[in-house]
Amino acid sequence: MKVLVRAPAAQETTVKKREAEGFAGTILDHYAGHKRKLPWREDITPYRILVSEFMLQQTQVERVLVKFPLFLQRFPDFSALAGAALKDVLASWQGLGYNRRAVNLWKTAMSVVKEHRGQLPAGADELVRFPGIGFSTAGAIVAFAFDKPVVFIETNIRRVFIHFFFQDRTGVKDREILPLVEATLDRENPRQWYYALMDYGAMLGRSLPNPNRRSAHYARQAPFEGSDRQVRGGVIRALLGKGTLTKKTISSTLGVEAGRMARILSGLEKEGLIARNGNGYQLP
DNA sequence: CTCCTGAGGA
DNA sequence: TCCTCAGGAG
Structure with a gap:
């Protein structure tokens, strides 16, 4: 398979020619031996x-x-x-x-x-x-x-391209990666090519410090313990088990102060995750 | 652009 | 502590 990769001329990190030529082969060789059965x-x-x-x-x-x-x-x-x-x-x-x-x-x-x-x-x-x-x-x-040729980026694809083509860079934007995804796309068999890319990216994630930390779009997840997310999940689980509950019961069950709980319930209701039922809340 | 959104396994 | 085949609101 012949693959052409052109990097923008003004780009600080130029694509190394040898890497570009071996890129598709490396990805497909790994896929041949390690494809995930999902x-x-x-x-x-x-x-x-x-x-x-x-x-x-x-x-x-x-x-x-x-x-x-x-x-x-x-x-x-x-x-x-x-x-x-x-x-x-x-x-x-x-x-x-x-x-x-x-x-x-x-x-x-x-x-x-x-x-x-x-x-x-x-x-x-x-x-x-x-x-x-x-x-x-x-x-x-x-x-x-x-199985149509389309250009897109998700976390595994991002990891692969940063690893191969932005070796010495930080703050890599998806805008910079997208042309490389397009240039390397196998238009005859896009489904298999993206499977191969993602499997390679998943492998990279297990074997290296996460290359996505060098992405401009990288964001560390906020702590879960004590967060609104934790309470929201608790509300849904409580309503799944009990049917309808009052705000007071939900607050005391989850140990959350009333004002904060009111705000959280309001958000859940606005998102269509829960519904008011008279004096209480239930799942829609 | 920033910030928020669950849960669980390594 | 780290991350997860992101989307949407503001």
Whole structure:
């Protein structure tokens, strides 16, 4: 395979020619020997790809591997998910984190059924209009579900390109990486190429200090203990177990001061994760 | 642009 | 402590 990589002329770090020529071979050689067998890479359908991509937003592959088959068994297709009650979707989502993603996935399924005749659109421009689908997820869906050549970046891809082409740089912006992704893209087999890139990136993450720390977009996660996120997760779990609870009961159960709890409940309600029911709150 | 959003395993 | 196949609000 011949691969051409051109770096912007004014770019401080120039692409080393030898690395550029060996890049695709290195990635594909690793893939040949270490390709990950993942359920969403078998029996590929737009629905299965969509569900996996939502789950994989900020959640590690190992945990998604446990939840994905259970979720697919419970909600096997767009119609089943769109017709489900949100509380049942949230129940199946427990353990994955970021419950808001479950709401977005559910809303996206309903939109696909009601406004797209049950067919997930195959274009990134259309996909980003669904809630919870941004640039990265749209690109991944186009590449993985439809095997179409599309240029996108997510954390593993970012890691690979920083490692190979920005060796001596910090503060690398995605704008700088994107042209390299486009130049190296295998337009005949984009799905396999992105699988290979991501598997290589996952390998790099385990064997090196994270190259993404040199990304301009790198942000360290705020501590979880004592955070609003922790309380929000507790609220959803409490309502899943008890049905309807008053604000006072929720506050005392979770040991959170009333004013703070009021603010958190207001946020959850605004995001559609909980609903008022008279004097209390419940899952929608 | 900054900040927020869960949970769990290494 | 570190990170996770990001998206969205402001």
